[in-house]
Amino acid sequence: xxxxxxxxxxxxxxxxxxxxxxxxxxxxxxxxxxxxxxxxxxxxxxxxxxxxxxxxxxxxxxxxxxxxxxxxxxxxxxxxxxxxxxxxxxxxxxxxxxxxxxxxxx
Amino acid sequence: xxxxxxxxxxxxxxxxxxxxxxxxxxxxxxxxxxxxxxxxxxxxxxxxxxxxxxxxxxxxxxxxxxxxxxxxxxxxxxxxxxxxxxxxxxxxxxxxxxxxxxxxxxxxxxxxxxxxxxx
Numbered sequence: 001x002x003x004x005x006x007x008x009x010x011x012x013x014x015x016x017x018x019x020x021x022x023x024x025x026x027x028x029x030x031x032x033x034x035x036x037x038x039x040x041x042x043x044x045x046x047x048x049x050x051x052x053x054x055x056x057x058x059x060x061x062x063x064x065x066x067x068x069x070x071x072x073x074x075x076x077x078x079x080x081x082x083x084x085x086x087x088x089x090x091x092x093x094x095x096x097x098x099x100x101x102x103x104x105x106x
Numbered sequence: 107x108x109x110x111x112x113x114x115x116x117x118x119x120x121x122x123x124x125x126x127x128x129x130x131x132x133x134x135x136x137x138x139x140x141x142x143x144x145x146x147x148x149x150x151x152x153x154x155x156x157x158x159x160x161x162x163x164x165x166x167x168x169x170x171x172x173x174x175x176x177x178x179x180x181x182x183x184x185x186x187x188x189x190x191x192x193x194x195x196x197x198x199x200x201x202x203x204x205x206x207x208x209x210x211x212x213x214x215x216x217x218x219x220x221x222x223x224x225x
Contacts, residue, residue, distance in 0.1 A: 003171055011173065033211045035153075042202060042215040054213060086153050090210040093141065093166050095155035 128203030139208025
């Protein structure tokens with residue numbers, strides 16, 4: 001079955017750019033979704049189909065996907081961006097989540 | 107406005123069968139391309155997809171849990187039901203249902219319901 005690898009944690013200074021990666025075999029051939037989850041809350045979709053933003057998600061959130069790595073990019077990081085982030089793909093009609101990355105804003 | 111809400115027991119005993127209901131509003135599960143999925147999250151751990159049912163009654167299951175899961179829908183009641191057999195303490199988790207629009211994404215999630223498996 002397909003697997004995605006995310007770093008356990010990423011740190012970013014306030015106002016700087018955070019990059020959270022999601023690695024997988026030829027993940028560039030799949031569409032990647034990203035979810036943000038704060039403690040005690042349900043996940044929220046922040047990027048879908050690699051780089052599209054749902055309504056209400058700031059332009060500071062963007063995504064890319066090529067080769068074996070998909071990346072969630074958070075520009076001008078704010079304290080409210082501190083959360084767990086999960087990548088997710090569809091593979092052979094099943095759904096696969098990555099292991100999640102804890103983003104810390106310093 | 108799409109909303110989903112999970113309901114079911116908060117505590118089940120080992121070997122019992124868990125039945126969870128997702129009651130939704132703001133969309134119809136008879137609309138082409140639409141689906142409802144179930145995802146769980148053990149305390150402090152990652153999200154794990156469980157099952158998905160589509161508008162046309164097509165059903166998909168996690169390969170690792172397929173033998174224990176059944177997903178059904180009642181379009182007239184706007185509900186999706188997930189049953190999981192032979193519950194074990196490792197199944198302790200928050201269980202979420204989520205809306206799948208006509209693209210491969212879960213765009214709206216329920217608040218989740220915590221289920222503890224203990225004797």
